[in-house]
Amino acid sequence: MITSHSLPGPDNVTRVALPNGINILVRPNFNSPTVTLNGYLHVGSLFDSEEKLGLADFATTSLMRGTETRSFEQIYDALETVGAHLGIASGTHTTGFSSRALVEDLGLVLELLSDCLRNPIFPPDEVERLRTQLLTGLALRAQDTGDMSSMAFDKLIFGEHPYARPDDGYPETIKTITRADLVEFHRRCFGPKEMTIAVVGAVDPTTAIEQINAVLGNWNNPQQASLPPLPEVRQLSRTVRQHIALQGKSQTDLIVGVLGPTRLAPEYLAASLGNSVLGQFGMMGRIGEVVREQSGLAYYASSSLSAGIGPGTWDVSAGVNPANLKKALELIIVELRRFVEKGVTNEELQDSQDNFVGRLPLSLESNAGVANALINIERHNLGLDYYQNYEKQVRAITPEMVLAAARKYLKPDALAIATSGPDQ
């Protein structure tokens, strides 16, 4: 029997491809009168030149600022009047969109989504207003110790690779982008090729697919560009360090880490479980235990593994008093060394395996949780049965596999260390 408890899988998710290349996944849930719609297109900052970095972000943010038939105000009036949300934002590889509405308004949000993706007119006054907002965001970013350490870290890890660049650009690049650039970017890059839409909520699949087909089925862009191939990126050969000084701040943010695996790397799941032991499980894993619980040095101290189409990063981050920065870094590096020398115990691994399996129902309870899972499946080609086979895959990981993954990626003598805060 299929119930709303069932993990998403081929028996309860409908997947179809429209002739123009749009993939649609639908999972009904009639427990509340709402619907969530998530999706993405293959448009991102990888298209951006160095001189106009932030163009994809600027263009995407402009989509809802006016179309051939609707003004900025009309678009948002339609959404806000019915209490619906629609947002479109670009990243490095993709531009994602998400919407949440009462199910009676699904047709409306699909119509608006289609109109904004296909027919934006980039009104000059709206473009300038948006430019000021983007520049203000960048000015705030320049004062945020977390953002600045994170940007410096990406630069240390990725060097000349496009992943080193912030998707939202720099003030000087945002200032050079013209309205004509935005129009041309939209014409060249936006199209339905391999676009994906997931719909989860109080709607049956046939209806949802018909509604999507009605507004997006006839979209074509024969000129739609493909993303450029990613260059190679190498691990660091020695530890490198950078500090971004921000005077007047009380706390220093630090990030220490390495180049990590891609999402489809064979070691990904072992690395992910290892990362849980290192800095996630319980109160932020071993890192939280040492830096927060035993030493009282930080309110937050944890590790994270980000992996996507290309290689991600595997890193530890924390916020500390500037006077404790040296000590915190030392403690973290000692833990990293211990991790690659001895790996994880059976018991630690089992704890994290239990956590990965046990948290699925919680992560999949809301429509948004299921929609994210469907997007994850589609984005990385994991197969519709991914979540139904997930426990088996998680349980198959051994401490030896975690140790091998740790040794392949985590190099305690070749770390990127980025910090931002007041000078000592």
Add this chain to the structure above:
Amino acid sequence: MTDWNVVSLENGFKILLKEIHTAPLISQWVWYRVGSKDESTGQTGISHWVEHMQFKGTPQFPASVLDKAISREGGQWNAFTFLDWTTYYETMPSSKIDLALRLEADRMVNSKFTPEEVESERTVIISEREGSENEPLFLLSETMQQAAFRVHPYHHEVIGDMADLHAITRDQLFHHYQTYYQPNNAVLALAGDFNADDILARIRELYTAIPAGPKPPRLQRPEPEQPGEVRLTVEGPGETAFLQISYRAPKANDPNFHAMAVLDSLLSGPSNLNMFGGGGISNKTSRLYRAIVDKELAVSVNGGSSATIDPFMYTIMLTGHPTSHLDKALSAVDDEIARLQNEIVSQNEVARAIKQARAMFAFGVENITNQAFWLGYAEMFANYDWFTNYLENLSKVTPEDVLRVAQTYFQSRNRVVGTYSPTGEQE
């Protein structure tokens, strides 16, 4: 499919149960009627610090065991301290809820508060405060709160003042814990995939032996009327200015609260009432957005208030525009306020605010943690009926109510206006 009931044990412990069988999950929230408003000078931040100590273990559940036990089952847990309350929650697969039930009953009375753990947590909390101090908006809002409440203990931030974080002792923390962590000062809210009779029997078993304590003391220091508008400036690093305007606002069970919520929707877009899930609605067609952001007097505007026991603040926050002085934005805000006080709003605008609230309530239902949150949260300032009747009460608001409430509350002598003035210093 859904139903809820309330039971009180002989020791005064109040229990609210709501069966929801849409996912194999249960969310438990234990609420204590203690928050930063129960802290006197010299002990600011103590409620939040006690909350941290509640994760440091009991003889039965030592600290490291607790975290691991919950995580191992795939559960999610955390705690929050606010002006009026402190709450602890666990959302667990339904077959594993007993662990969470035992844990909360145990730490209501058995937490250790060892001197070593107190000292270690002192620096963690100082670090938490330092992280907040990195944010311009924290620096501004802390000063605003101090100016808005000279007498009432809403005067200070939940995190507490640095001087007190250095000075509070282990015995003060333990005394605070023993004073307020009593079954007769607490509420347990449970929502999810259980049988109410069975789980109630288990809760009785765990809590019956805990005796009621003396009625906890309360600081009775009502805030006097403000003698006039207060203006202030905070300086700090950066190149972006902020403007905060805070009016003293009706408390949650004031009959004017709902009209104020409609005003909030009209002025700055509806506030999202869901703590978990749902998410908010954009505010690009709100009156202030049109008058200020569209007119390029500021780059963003937000507004909102909280449901509190005593009157707190309705706050409007603006991010400065690089080429326009915030004085102009302030006078545009004043024009919009005056319009609300002089012109009656249309029935359509009120209806729109109600539809927005209805949508956000529907989004919140998707999430069991959010449903259990509301079951207990509403008890902290009113009762669960406040929540179940919310939409109905909102729909009773008339344009005349909106006019009257705008005239009553949006008085300049009832507000504090504060600016974050960036010093412009770069690295």
